[in-house]
Amino acid sequence: MKNFKSLISFCAIAIYLISLSSTGTAAAATFVDGVVASVGRDPVLYSDVMQEMFSELGDRSSLEMSEEDMVQHLNPLYKEALEREIELRILFKEATALGVVVPDDKIEDRISDLKKQFPNAEAFRTALNATGLTPSTLRERIRRQMMAYTVRMSKQQQFEKEAIISESDLAQYFQDHKSEFKFETRYLVRRFFLKAPFDAKKRDEVRQRLNDIRIRIKDGADFTALAKEMSDGPEASEGGSLGWVLPGDLVEPLNSALLSLPANELSDILETDFGFHFLRIEEIQTEGTTPYEEARIDIEPLLRRKQAEEQYRRWMNLLRQRSEIRILRDAIQ
Template identity: 40%
Template structure:
């Protein structure tokens, strides 16, 4: 029975020590209908985590216990993937060949050279056609699962009463720190000292326009090279933690409506305008709604998906073989 190819493969498991199920690396651990799941497939799924666990485990007992948890999780993932793959095939879904080839290129990049990749393929007893088919199945299962979740999200109805109830029952989730609503004008420059000086002088002229009453958003659209220029330089609400200390100190010292001095950054020069300031406090319902609605929708969709998966599993003739 051939093993399966992984960028660390079974070698990591063997280096880590025999551990859990160490004698059944190539055994069949479960079946989903006529589809088999090999122990080596589970090890491939958790190999990086298993190796990390070996480095951190205090003793062999702790390693075995936590490795067992990882293997169980991998088992559930493998079973679910078999079910999702079956449903995807029944639905007539196909995968773009270009996407499969992209994934194979990504796998090859995990190896030092094409020769090493081919050597490991041969050692695993797997051809490029085998790998291509396996990757295709992985993409099918994942894509179908995501599509199913999105479908459930569209079916879910989140009412204003639901949002209001969640807001009232979870007040600690809707507390914001001290923050300011700001716009910025950013001029990028290279490290060259002469160029930095020229750009600084240009920014000083722009600041004079802003101080003279020119519309800051219009100035940002005209002059800024920052990604938010098209939005009038709007960064939105920022906290101290979201800015480097020097910029945070300058911005949070400004009153509402004020424009900062020209400030240096490693990448250029910047000026900020503070539109509004708020002390730390509770978030209003209108603002919290933007956070609550997708959260409740995702939770309800996840519950629907879990229920659907349980129903599919019941009719999938799943058998799990315990290690002896």
């Protein structure tokens, strides 16, 4: 086969994929579409699969390989996209029956996010054209995807609520995965946070207000009570408690402050893009295993999600059986 020794951009990959549908070689110039699968009486075209792959193309910024290697590299992506396209058809049908509606602004937000995967507008347009999409058909595809996603999330949430997790399930997971709950050092932390706008003058005012609160606490005021009353953090209702925190859990500069702060001392005022913070460490534990009673709080939602995903796959397999799926082409070549 002809050897490609030049760097192939993601938009070149898109053009390459489309060209393969014509003659089986990358040299083809005319795009000829074809049916690669069917969901009931609904045909799935090669271009449909390429369009489903569209959002993946931005992640392949440069590849250097032969044509044969290119096909081997892209075949798994093609198969995944074909499966997603089939599931999309099934879920879209369910969404339509349920009357699911996606607001236009949500669609525009998704398009904006998609454009960010490409280095510039021209690259985005090139890949768009290569996969047979127009701005209007892209919007329609995203609308269908988001409708399908809404149904998927709704079913998964339903299955999570219906999941039955016994105490023995939790205990067994803890025993089987004890290494996951070991720690070298952990910190019981409280945080006081005031959000601040980007305006420099207003940020200075917020910083000063937080510093005044810090001084009050240092002079003996109750951290928990003031946090409940005045903190903007989501943990305010818990008196600013972040619970047990591991090194690396917090953003900088909070993480660095955490690692250097003695127990029962207040940190300096710490600034992030969101506003101003200070911390207090209630307790430091060095080396150990999280007790089961604490660990089970994290284990239960994990097992619920796992059980829900299994139930979702069973539900989807049932819908697939009812949909009479036929796959005519499961690879690029």
